[in-house]
Amino acid sequence: MNTKPNQDVLPFSFTSPLYREDREAYLAQIRELEPIHWSDTVNNWILTRYEDCKALSRHPDIGKAGRWRVASTGDEPLQLVDKLRQRMMLFQDPPEHRRLRGYVHKAFTPRIVEQLRPRIYDIMDDLLADYKDQHEMNLVEAISYPLPIMVISTMLGVPTDDWRLVRDLSKDLGAMFEYLPTQEQLDRTNQALANLQDYFRDLIKVKKQNPGEDLLTNLIAVHEESADEFSMDDLLANVILLLFGGHETTSNLISNGVFELLSHPDQFELLKVQPDLVPSAVTEILRYRSSVNGMSRYALTDVDYENIQFKKDDLILFFFVAANRDPEIFANPDQFNIQRQEEKPLSFGNGIHYCLGAPLATLETEIALEKLIEFMPDMQLKNPEPQWMPSVAIQGLEELFLRF
Secondary structure, three states: EEEEOOOOOOOOOOOOHHHHOHHHHHHHHHHOOOOEEEEEOOEEEEEEOHHHHHHHHHHEEEOOOOOOOOOOOOOOOOOOHHHOOOHHHHOOOOOHHHHHHOOOOOHHHHHHHHHHHHHHHHHHHHHHHHOOOOOOEEHHHHHHOOOHHHHHHHHHHHHHOOOOOOOOHHOOOOHHHHOOHHHHHHHHHHHHHHHHHHHHHHHHHHHHHHHOOOOOHHHHHHHHHOOOOOOHHHHHHHHHHHHOOOHHHHHHHHHHHHHHHHHHHHHHHHHHHOHHHHHHHHHHHHHHOOOOOOOOEEEEEOOOEEEEOOOOOOEEEEEEEHOOOOOOOOOOOOOOOOOOOOOOOOOOOOOOHHHOHHHHHHHHHHHHHHHHHHHHHOOOOOOOOOOOOOOOOEEOEEOOOOEE
8 A cells, every 4th residue: 555656846836936927837737746646845645636536525534624723833822713714614524514504505505596696687787887988997806806795795694885895804814725824814814804703793783683684694593593503603703704705716716717718719709609608618617717726635544545545634635726627537628618518627626515605606607707798798808917816725816907
């Protein structure tokens, strides 16, 4: 049984210039590794094959194992990001994961999400109206970021007048999801979390006096009925998780999608003449330019798989952006093709941690593409090489200027 089949030092890291400047070249190097690769550079396993990622992300002995701490080991006091992560469903294994997810999953059923369709159209119309007499926009600032934050705020019951405030408060939450966050990132995230906790504590007081038909009101009721099982800390942590998860990755998905469509003019023209391809176009965007690079898990015990043994506590990185271009699954994987009819990409995760908001993110992106094409069918990239976010876990654009 081989525990570390490929111990060659990885010739680059997630913070390398290649990763920041040329994602395609970086991805090509990742795919040259053994499909199950031990990296001495980052001290964890890297999985790049579709079937391996799919199988092991469902394995009952591979999970989070309470590894929610991102601060340095030792006697340092826990940072706020540590304290909240240990209560967020995303960072839990069963049965805690099942318990916490159970409180919110009913709000994200396909039927409930579909009922939001008219509201999403209205928001898009309002956002685009500001550019009626203009010929240039920063898509990130104009559409990609505000649309998802407005939609998830609507679901949570955040007052319309507070949308911009909540948007600003949530901008620095990304370090919760980084593989190797810097202390500067953690400091910003800790402050953002403190501010959001204060905001939602105040909003909860208002909701108790004036309940609404929204997710936050429902979660308050659950807390009041069974505070021992669903504490106020549980409520606050998971509302913040929903707020961030409900907008950050969707924002990047919209921007990444427009960038790839305009970078592949033949596919953009095809979509314009065949608008019924919008759903498959979104699926292809998820495959080709996922908002999330991958996910990390730990071996909860020794795990044998494909003549490899993952030792207990080994960190495993499921590199979805590579798995989504596995040539054993996807024909011509480096070709952007909105007419694909193959396996679904792993961009929303897999198994029990499959993204709760996947139906909502998909719907928002479909509507955004539909309305953008209707509003500016001749849109073009102003800068074909825009700036990517300096993030390891998340793949998104800092800005995307369009001419139309």
